[in-house]
Amino acid sequence: MKAFKLAIIGGGTSGWRAAAHASKKVKVALIEPGNLGGTCLNNGCIPTKAMLYASHLYFQSRDLARYGITATSRLNFKKLMARVNAIVKEGREHIEKAQKKNKNIVLFKAKAKFIDNNTIMAGKEKIQAEKIIIAAGSRNIVPPIAGLDKIDYLDNVSILNLKKLPKSIVMIGGGYISMEFTSFFAGLGSKVTVIERLPDILNMLDADTISIVEEYYRKRNVDLHTGFTIHEVRKEGKLKRVVFDKGRSVKAEAVLVATGRVPNTEFLNLAVAGIELEGRGIKVNEFLQTTNKNIYAIGDVTGKAMFAHAAKRETKIVLSNIFESKKTAMDFSLVPWAIFTSLPVAGIGLNEKSAKEKKISYGILKADFSNVGRARIIEEQNGQVKILFSKKDKKIIGAEIAGPNADDIIHEFVALMNAGATVSTLQKMIHIHPTLSEVMENLREI
Numbered sequence: 001m002k003a004f005k006l007a008i009i010g011g012g013t014s015g016w017r018a019a020a021h022a023s024k025k026v027k028v029a030l031i032e033p034g035n036l037g038g039t040c041l042n043n044g045c046i047p048t049k050a051m052l053y054a055s056h057l058y059f060q061s062r063d064l065a066r067y068g069i070t071a072t073s074r075l076n077f078k079k080l081m082a083r084v085n086a087i088v089k090e091g092r093e094h095i096e097k098a099q100k101k102n103k104n105i106v107l108f109k110a111k112a113k114f115i116d117n118n119t120i121m122a123g124k125e126k127i128q129a130e131k132i133i134i135a136a137g138s139r140n141i142v143p144p145i146a147g148l149d150k151i152d153y154l155d156n157v158s159i160l161n162l163k164k165l166p167k168s169i170v171m172i173g174g175g176y177i178s179m180e181f182t183s184f185f186a187g188l189g190s191k192v193t194v195i196e197r198l199p200d201i202l203n204m205l206d207a208d209t210i211s212i213v214e215e216y217y218r219k220r221n222v223d224l225h226t227g228f229t230i231h232e233v234r235k236e237g238k239l240k241r242v243v244f245d246k247g248r249s250v251k252a253e254a255v256l257v258a259t260g261r262v263p264n265t266e267f268l269n270l271a272v273a274g275i276e277l278e279g280r281g282i283k284v285n286e287f288l289q290t291t292n293k294n295i296y297a298i299g300d301v302t303g304k305a306m307f308a309h310a311a312k313r314e315t316k317i318v319l320s321n322i323f324e325s326k327k328t329a330m331d332f333s334l335v336p337w338a339i340f341t342s343l344p345v346a347g348i349g350l351n352e353k354s355a356k357e358k359k360i361s362y363g364i365l366k367a368d369f370s371n372v373g374r375a376r377i378i379e380e381q382n383g384q385v386k387i388l389f390s391k392k393d394k395k396i397i398g399a400e401i402a403g404p405n406a407d408d409i410i411h412e413f414v415a416l417m418n419a420g421a422t423v424s425t426l427q428k429m430i431h432i433h434p435t436l437s438e439v440m441e442n443l444r445e446i
Contacts, residue, residue, distance in 0.1 A: 002106075004029040006322070007120055007129035009112045009268070012038015014299040014311035015135035016095060021319055023104035029129060030105050031112040031122045036095045038137050039300075040308040042088060043157045048180055050084045052340055055187035059342070066379065075188060077165040085160060112136075114273040117292055131294055131322050134275075134282060135311070136264040138300035143172065143259050147233040151240055154256040156181075166190055168252035170242045172230060174201035176339040178258035179213075183342040186220050193223040193250050195242065200226050202339065205400065206352045206386065209345065212402045216343045216382055223250075263301045279303055286329035288318050296322070305335040336414050338407035343382055346410035349398030349417055350388055361391040365423065367442035369403045373434035380404040385439050387413070387426070394422040405436050412437065 006022050008015050011032030019030045035042050061073035099105055110123030120127045140155050142148070154162065154169075156177060169185050171178045174196025186192045194201060194217075200210045201224060214224060225244065232243040233255060243249040263281040270276075274292040276283045281303025288296050296318045299311035310332075317328045338346040355362045365387040369375040383403020389396050399413035416426060431438045 001119075001126045001128055002029070004106075004127065004129045006131050006133070007031065007127050008133045008135060009120065010038065010135035010137055010264075010299070010301070011036040011107075012135060012137045012299065012311075013040045013308045014038075014315045015133070015137075016099075017312060017315045018133050018135065018298070018319060019105050020098065020102070021315070022323075023102050025323055027104050027106065029108060029120075029122075029127050030099075031108045031110065031120065031127070033109060033111045035092055036099060036107075037092050039156075041091045041095070043160060045308050046091060047084045047088050047160055048156065048184075049340055050087050051080070051184050052180060052187075054080045054083070055184045056342065059187040075165065077188070078163060081160070081162060088160070111267065113267060113269040114275075115269070117273045118294060132296070133318060133322075134268070134290070134295065134297040134301055135299045135315075136268060136301045138261040138263050138303075138306060140257070141260045141262050142257060143230070145172070145230050145233055148257070151233055151235055151255060153233075153240075154254055155258065159256065166252070166254035169193070169254040169256060170195065170240070170250055170252045172242070172255060172257045173259035174198065174203070174224070174226060175258065175260055176202060176341075177261075178256070179217075179339065179341050181256055181258060182217065182222060183340075186217070186222050187342060191221070191252070193225065193242075193252065195225045195228055195230055195244055195250075197229050198226065202345070204353070205345065205347075205402075208384070209351075209386065209400055209402045212383055213341070213343060213345060220342070261300065261306060263303045265301060287321050287327050288314055288330055289321075305332050305337075307335065307337055310335045334414070334418055336410050338410065340407060343402060344404070344406040345400075345402045346406040347398070347400040348410060348413050349396075351386070351398055351400045352388065355388055355398065360397070362388045362397065363391050363423075364388060364446050365443040366446050367439050367444065369436070369439055371442060372436060372439045374436050374438065375404060377434065378404065385409075385443065387423075387443060389423045394424065396421055396423060396426065403436075403439070409437055409439075412440070 005026035007029040008019050009031050019028045022028050064071050108122040112120050112122050115121050168191040171194040174194050182192050228244040230244045234241050239251045240255050241249050241251045276291040282297040284297050284302050290297050298314035298318050300306045317330050320328050336348040368384040370381045375381045386400045388398040396416050431440050
């Protein structure tokens with residue numbers, strides 16, 4: 001039995017960060033069977049955004065004539081992917097080096113499971129800790145589609161080993177992961193087909209935002225099939241056929257599965273530690289404590305805000321709650337998000353869909369990018385800004401943006417909402433001309 005003040009299950013974004021900061025105060029047991037850095041570094045945020053940036057540059061390079069530039073670009077897919085993997089390797093080696101230098105972090109390369117309310121079995125080692133943080137992350141959902149297990153399909157992990165650009169690819173799923181990969185492949189010239197069982201791609205967005213995104217992709221020759229169930233996937237020579245409703249099917253060189261992610265709770269043996277689930281994630285209170293008051297859960301494993309930036313903030317809050325006397329709460333309503341598609345989408349707080357579900361009386365401000373000078377200059381005039389405010393006190397309660405640089409522009413509303421600002425505050429702000437943020441000057445109530 002090895003005893004620690006703090007044990008952490010998971011060495012991803014939140015787990016590694018928690019261990020690094022906590023090690024300045026106590027000796028930490030860090031339990032991680034895979035690569036340090038978790039999904040975000042190894043096969044999530046970092047590699048996918050590197051892929052998307054390269055795809056964006058290539059796509060732009062094929063449309064320079066309208067700017068008066070004549071150029072020829074050639075794609076070296078192997079080199080593109082080698083660069084992506086080099087970025088991942090660099091980040092991973094940086095963490096591994098830091099871990100080896102830190103004598104207050106003891107790494108156990110094994111799977112973890114609870115054997116009582118404060119003891120973890122990590123491989124053959126028993127680890128007892130006064131406080132425990134569960135940061136076990138999430139994993140891909142693989143849908144039960146006939147024949148899927150008999151083909152070599154891609155996902156966010158195996159795609160990093162791809163050596164050749166497929167001429168055609170079918171995306172199973174129309175959520176944010178699928179649509180980011182759709183942007184990647186479509187930007188490089190692959191024929192992309194998306195099949196989603198829900199009525200819309202990116203179904204969590206408002207209908208008008210979805211319409212903008214769908215139109216954008218259709219103009220780029222992406223086939224979108226929504227409201228369809230896939231019945232079978234099979235090999236036909238060098239191609240793969242995907243069969244869905246109403247006798248429809250499509251053939252492609254590759255198939256990618258991106259139908260969502262699920263918290264990694266299944267093998268932790270949580271019940272023996274007195275830890276309850278809420279849905280598929282670990283139940284936590286506002287202080288991120290589980291139903292065992294000495295055990296906390298952060299990151300994807302709670303199923304609440306499955307974003308790396310949320311996990312970073314949760315880490316800060318949990319460490320404060322463990323080591324400081326004053327308790328800090330996590331406000332999930334103020335976690336922003338972004339979808340890094342070719343036409344970026346970002347938001348914070350409520351959109352119209354969620355406001356209706358909560359039966360909140362709201363007003364709407366809207367503006368589109370078509371009349372924004374900077375958008376015209378860069379030839380990116382698609383999209384809109386949509387703001388929700390409370391009818392009661394005029395406070396801003398949500399924002400949803402689809403358009404150029406939406407992933408950066410959203411931070412204006414992150415600041416405003418954290419300050420409890422009203423529509424009046426937004427209207428008093430002066431936006432620099434000519435910038436994309438100048439779209440805010442055109443906001444009008446509808």
